[in-house]
Amino acid sequence: MNYTIALAGNPNSGKTSLFNELTGSRQHVGNWPGVTVDKKEGAYKKNKNVNILDLPGIYSLSPYSAEEIIARDYIVKEQPDAVINIIDGTNIERNLYLTLQICETKIPMVIAINMMDEVDASGAIINFEKLSEVFGVPVVPIVARNGKGIEELMDAAIVVAESKLSTNNLKVFDDNITSATERIYEILNVDEGSSNENIGTFHNPQLYWKAIKIIENDEIVTEELSDKVKQPIGEIIREAEKYADGDVEAKIADLRYKFISKIVKESVKKYTNDSHVETRSDKLDKILTNRFLAIPI
Ligand SMILES: Nc1nc2c(ncn2[C@@H]2O[C@H](COP(=O)(O)OP(=O)(O)O)[C@@H](O)[C@H]2O)c(=O)[nH]1
Ligand SMILES: [Mg+2]
Structure with a gap:
């Protein structure tokens, strides 16, 4: 091979x-x-x-x-x-x-x-x-x-x-970010025409990665979204922003640093x-x- x-x-x-x-x-x-x-x-x-x-x-x-x-x-x-x-x-x-x-x-x-x-x-x-x-x-x-x-x-x-x-x-994110990411994933999954059975199972790692990037406010990934999904995803992001004091990207970075700090303490x-x-x-x-x-x- x-x-x-x-x-x-x-x-x-x-x-x-x-x-x-x-x-x-x-x-x-x-x-x-x-x-x-x-x-x-x-x-x-x-x-x-x-x-x-x-x-x-x-x-x-x-x-x-x-x-x-x-x-x-x-x-x-x-x-x-x-x-x-x-x-x-x-x-x-x-x-x-x-x-x-x-x-x-x-x-x-x-x-x-x-x-x-x-x-x-x-x-x-x-x-x-x-x-x-x-x-x-x-x-x-x-x-x-x-x-x-x-x-x-x-x-x-x-x-x-x-x-x-x-x-x-890895359980890096808290419940709010995790739930927002999962909801974005489901919207992307339906948009791609995947069957309902697969919803929520994260069978598509590329889509899950995209969902994380979208919630992180990644311009490149967000720009590629179809008009159909922009509106419902926008609502999820606005909700997440409220919870994250307006800055989801900073919140996610903070959660990543906390997770790493715990690993380093243990190892x-x-x-x-x-x-x-x-x-x-x-x-x-x-x-x-x-x-x-x-x-x-
Ligand atoms: N002591 C030590 N120095 C290393 C080791 N590996 C790389 N370096 C040094 O670390 C510096 C950066 O290495 P380099 O291979 O250029 O890193 P890169 O920027 O990731 O490509 C150089 O000065 C290397 O000689 C290592 O295993 N031990
Ligand atoms: Mg190099």
């Missing part, structure tokens, strides 16, 4: 370092259509059937920059077989904001926690199993700069691409006392018992 695996992450998370380690010298650099943003592709050096694509570095999937539009159009419309979401392990809280938004697209995903050399040197301990349990996808520690952990990462990414494993349905320990620092073999044990790495390839 041929797979395309896209690297997505914040600027400076180590995407290019990982891309170079994975592809070696087999790289093709072009441009995304119509813009002067680099498009880098290359074959995985251990398996030429796997194509690696380096997406532009971004902080969110909101359409505020050319990079964000490119990355999200690619993930949502072209749909790679899997996304490797690369996270700077020394900055997990900030990096998870993008992770949550990639989760919303329901694209098959693996999380790579990079800069593990720096994380280890700082004495911080990241609970990969816990993160993996929360997101429902593999979480693999790596050092992109020297290639440590990247084979395990690619093994996990290929399993995820084969099994189309997307993340858990990252920043020890300063040396006696608490795990030994290397403790860490290796943890990595080897990661349930996803036990999947035979």
